[in-house]
Amino acid sequence: MSAAVGPTGSAMAAAPKPREMMHLNTRSDARGAARTAVHVALILGSGALVAVAPWWLVLPAMVLAGVVQAALFAPLHETCHHTAFRSRRANAVVGWLAALTALRNWHFYQQFHLAHHRHTQDPEHDPELSPPPPGNIPAYLFRVLGLPYWRAQLTVWARGWRGDLSAYSFIHPATAPRVVASIRAGSALTVALAVAAGLAFGWSSVLLFWVGPQLLGQPLLRLYLLTEHTGCTEDANGLTNTRTMLTAAPVRLLMWEMPFHAEHHLYPFIPFHRLADAHAVLRDRLAHVGTGYARWHLEHVRRLRDAPRP
Numbered sequence: 001m002s003a004a005v006g007p008t009g010s011a012m013a014a015a016p017k018p019r020e021m022m023h024l025n026t027r028s029d030a031r032g033a034a035r036t037a038v039h040v041a042l043i044l045g046s047g048a049l050v051a052v053a054p055w056w057l058v059l060p061a062m063v064l065a066g067v068v069q070a071a072l073f074a075p076l077h078e079t080c081h082h083t084a085f086r087s088r089r090a091n092a093v094v095g096w097l098a099a100l101t102a103l104r105n106w107h108f109y110q111q112f113h114l115a116h117h118r119h120t121q122d123p124e125h126d127p128e129l130s131p132p133p134p135g136n137i138p139a140y141l142f143r144v145l146g147l148p149y150w151r152a153q154l155t156v157w158a159r160g161w162r163g164d165l166s167a168y169s170f171i172h173p174a175t176a177p178r179v180v181a182s183i184r185a186g187s188a189l190t191v192a193l194a195v196a197a198g199l200a201f202g203w204s205s206v207l208l209f210w211v212g213p214q215l216l217g218q219p220l221l222r223l224y225l226l227t228e229h230t231g232c233t234e235d236a237n238g239l240t241n242t243r244t245m246l247t248a249a250p251v252r253l254l255m256w257e258m259p260f261h262a263e264h265h266l267y268p269f270i271p272f273h274r275l276a277d278a279h280a281v282l283r284d285r286l287a288h289v290g291t292g293y294a295r296w297h298l299e300h301v302r303r304l305r306d307a308p309r310p
Helices: 018-024 029-052 055-070 073-080 088-100 106-118 137-145 147-162 176-201 203-226 249-254 261-266 272-282 293-306
Strands: none
Touching: 018 272, 029 055, 029 073, 029 088, 029 203, 029 249, 029 272, 055 203, 073 088, 073 106, 088 106, 088 176, 106 176, 137 147, 137 203, 137 293, 147 176, 147 203, 176 203, 203 293, 261 272
């Protein structure tokens, strides 16, 4: 691979070839189980805070619970690559269950996400660019609120129950029956659990411990995800088309090291617990390394505000 050119025009050293990074492909059931246990403990702990909080702290407690629940996107993402665990069955089971809380489906998202990896930042073929990143403040706020997200998930449910996924070009006809069956099973289980919880504990418990936290947590996840590729190059260069974010250890813990996102895109076979080691090799070669989510969004909003209107 030839040297890449960063946004400033300076040449960067080429990324190591995949075979040179294979020593980091050390998948571990123990590491995956430990991170899963931490995440489950955080879900239970944040839920307990909602339960015991005085009325004036219920909303902040729900926000915290929402952040932890929305972060289940991280194990969903990691298991799609079969890198959270050594066991393929463990990846599938944990990923499928993690997807349910946000109305996602593991089999569907795996096809979506692998297409994103094959066509990263290709406006014609990357499903993450449909719709494209928001280009003005109103579109930015609409995306962050999460309304397009919930509409998209319910649409997947509806099409899954109709048995027609032809609208999604990344779903191969040969795999469509399995994805349809998974969508039907996951959506039915989600609704059944919500109804059972409502009947057993009262509908207010469903709102306090699931619906409310989900609605409050998804906007924060939208903010997180916008940093991964927005403003990066629209080409196949992994050094320039993806952004790594340097952030606090608790965020990396909660997000299963996903902030090392350029490293992940360059070498998706590297499990989450070795991405920091990959970053040590690559940090001087990456074009986009952010130093904080709040700082990035402040700068991004300024760019959107100052951008000329069409």
